[in-house]
Amino acid sequence: MSRVLLVNLASLPMDGNQPIFPIGVRCVQDALDRAGHVTRLMDFVAEPAGLTDLEWLGDAWDVIGFTIRNIDPIDITCSTHVDEYVSFAKRVRAELDRRGLDPVLVGGGPGFSLFGDTLVDRLGLDVGVIGPGEQVMLDIATDPRSFKGRGGVLQGRRHCGFLTDTLSHPASLMAAYTNAHQAMIGVETRRKTCYQTCGYCPYAYIEGDNAGDLKPLDVLADEIRGIHRAGFRRIFFTDGIFNSELRFAKEVVQLVKDLALDGLTWSAYFTPKPFDDEFGEMLQDSGVEAVVVSPDSLDDTMMRNLGKSFSTRHVSRFLERSRKNDLPVKVNVVFGGPGEDRESVRNSARFINENLRDDELVMHVGYRVLPETNLAKQLGADDDQLLYPVFYPFDLDVFNWIIQDLDSRFITPQLMMNLMAGRAAARKMARTEAMPAVAPPGRTYLALASVGGGGGSGCGD
Ligand code: B12
Ligand code: SF4
Structure with missing residues (x-):
């Protein structure tokens, strides 16, 4: 002991x-x-x-x-x-x-x-x-x-207790957090690394050997009941992608509905594919607070560059199903990825203008490069160089293009502040050693080093 x-x-x-x-x-x-x-x-x-x-x-x-x-x-x-x-x-x-x-x-x-x-x-x-x-x-x-x-x-290893042990947290710790930041608590449903290979995402690396355990529904139910008893009303299912295995995701949604816990709402990171009609219908009235998807770009070439396994066609289908079932949607877009240019920003903005409602866009500029990702390999940067934020180099005109192309209904004061802060930060940044390897000749690309910033990494950032 x-x-x-x-x-x-x-x-x-x-x-x-x-x-x-x-x-x-x-x-x-x-x-x-x-x-x-x-x-x-x-x-x-x-x-x-x-x-x-x-x-x-x-x-x-x-x-x-x-x-x-x-x-x-x-x-x-x-x-x-x-x-x-x-x-x-x-x-x-x-x-x-x-x-x-x-x-x-x-x-x-x-x-x-x-x-x-x-x-x-x-x-x-x-x-x-x-x-x-x-x-x-x-x-x-x-x-x-x-x-x-x-x-x-x-290297961490598989933990069998994940399948049998109900997590019940100490009352004093729960009480301390039910008062904080709208009191949302994470709940794991699976230990299975995301099967997709987005170039900026380190999840497969940090989740390690998670061979595919699905938490039994009775264990999950006990955990959720305990959380609710402690006073939490918002949960976040922490999977990289909640519905990557649609059958299990449906079982979890059904469980939440069956539990029918007073005032309980939940959210998670979703993918537009797989996402069928039945799933869309199930989500309705399940207490889902936000169906968050991360296409990251809405230009098909950029989506391929980023390593996405779905295209704008799937995002459109997802939006149709969401509309049909009155689902609250959030769509994450991060401008400034590999290959972002005038045309790709225009295409993404067009898709956003034509398809998204005012409050559905979550937008950032710049990809924070993390170790063990394709972006890190492209930059040839080692882990030490990435500890303080380094952003994938992008053309600073991206900021102007966004403002020119997006409908004014998306250009909120908050967004303007973020863009201005991002641009000011970018101006201060120096070219890092690794940059010339990825910057096409004749263009000014900068790494946002030593500054925190908006850009996401992973569905669950
Ligand atoms: C779900 C999630 C969220 C949810 C959290 C919901 C909630 N209330 O819990 C939301 C959407 C709110 C969120 C927000 C953010 N997130 Co987040 N999130 C995740 C995600 C997908 C899962 C984390 C999780 O809960 N896993 C389940 C738990 C059980 O696992 P775990 O914490 O990893 O613990 C295990 C091991 O790490 C280890 N372990 C843990 N502690 C210890 C201690 C010791 C001593 C040992 C030996 C082992 C050990 O054992 C545990 C059990 O196996 C991870 C990515 C990932 N795949 O891990 C990103 C991640 C943690 N998030 C990240 C970030 C950056 C953020 C934000 C800052 C983003 C932003 N700019 O807003 C915010 C910060 C939120 C906050 N207030 O702290 C980064 C953190 C790394 C980084 N770049 O700094 C990650 C890694 C994603 C990424 N980009 O790579 N996030
Ligand atoms: S960004 Fe999301 S979909 Fe892509 S590999 Fe990471 S967790 Fe999977």
């Missing part, structure tokens, strides 16, 4: 951070608890006093695990959370040294997984875990000293 402290770094107060319920680290804690280890989760939303008084470190822990959910902040004016993680880890190290304690320090979480090796070094950890953390943390807790000073990262 080991004593394991888990620290939710995503709950640190940081510019551009809005802490959300820490389901990832709760999965890890649940697995450790069930195996008989003594655990504590330090979450600064639930226990803000822990930020100033590091007393909680003094409890003779064998292992301390740090979870990093996000590397990048939500808003465009901030650049990265990394510096704050580094400075917090230094405080922790100093406090442990002061007390003469030397537990095994472990890193994990989705943001961490993207930059595992780099973060193990920068945070001074003993070891990191990429992907699902339960099994490796159980290994570490079984024999902590054998992981001391190990360095580098370990």
Whole structure:
């Protein structure tokens, strides 16, 4: 039996951070608890006093695990959370040294997984875990000293408990988060990496060995009931793509309808294909808050460049079905991908103007390049170079083209602010070493380095 402290770094107060319920680290804690280890989760939303008084470190822990959910902040004016993680880890190290304690320090979480090796070094950890953390943390807790000073990262493995164990979160933690940010909580329905291969998306890498477990519906039902009892009314199914396996997605929607929990709404990332009439009809009156799809461009050539496995034809069919069933739709578009030019912006804008309602467009400019993606390979950038946001190089005229081409009903004050901030940030940016490899001659392309920005990566960014 080991004593394991888990620290939710995503709950640190940081510019551009809005802490959300820490389901990832709760999965890890649940697995450790069930195996008989003594655990504590330090979450600064639930226990803000822990930020100033590091007393909680003094409890003779064998292992301390740090979870990093996000590397990048939500808003465009901030650049990265990394510096704050580094400075917090230094405080922790100093406090442990002061007390003469030397537990095994472990890193994990989705943001961490993207930059595992780099973060193990920068945070001074003993070891990191990429992907699902339960099994490796159980290994570490079984024999902590054998992981001391190990360095580098370990690959997470399949966790069988996903199929049997109902996650029920501590009441105090739930209570702390039901008050925050409209209280939306994540729920996993599957452990199956997305089958698509979008050039900017790192999900397959960070989700690791998720061979395809579908959570049994009775286990899922118990989890959702518990969440509802605790006061949450909004859930987000965390799959990369909720309906990539349509049959199972239908079962989950039916489950939510059958549970008929008062006031419960839900959302998820969807794909326009597969999406049939029956699914469209089922979604109606299911409490779905937003059917979010991410074609990212609405120009077929660009969609191919981005690696999308569907075309504008499928988006049109999806919209027809959504209209028929009165579904609330959100369509994510990110301008500035590989090959974006005057013509492709015009085509996307035309599709948007002709097909979307005013509140249905979610728009960003610029693709944040993440490790292990095709975009990173194209830039020839290694992980260290990408830790602070680097955006795929694009023509700065994209900003003007968007304003020229989009109907004025989409050009809201908020959008203008975002575009202006993006353009101002872009002007400050220098050409990075890797840029000449992708910039056609005669055009000015810039990487938005060292600035946080709108561009998404992955359906679930
Ligand atoms: C669902 C999701 C969302 C939902 C979350 C809904 C909710 N209330 O939970 C929404 C849409 C709100 C969202 C928003 C954002 N997201 Co998001 N999101 C995801 C997604 C798809 C799944 C995350 C998830 O919950 N998985 C299920 C849980 C159970 O798994 P997990 O957290 O990974 O935990 C496992 C392991 O990581 C590990 N683990 C976790 N902690 C620890 C600790 C230790 C010690 C160890 C050893 C292991 C370990 O074990 C866990 C169990 O197996 C991921 C991408 C992905 N495929 O992972 C992006 C992702 C986490 N999001 C990301 C980003 C950037 C954001 C936003 C900042 C985007 C934006 N600009 O608005 C916001 C921030 C939200 C916030 N307030 O923090 C990035 C983070 C990396 C980065 N670039 O910084 C990711 C990785 C996507 C990407 N672009 O690559 N997101
Ligand atoms: S962006 Fe979405 S569809 Fe594309 S690979 Fe990532 S999760 Fe899959």
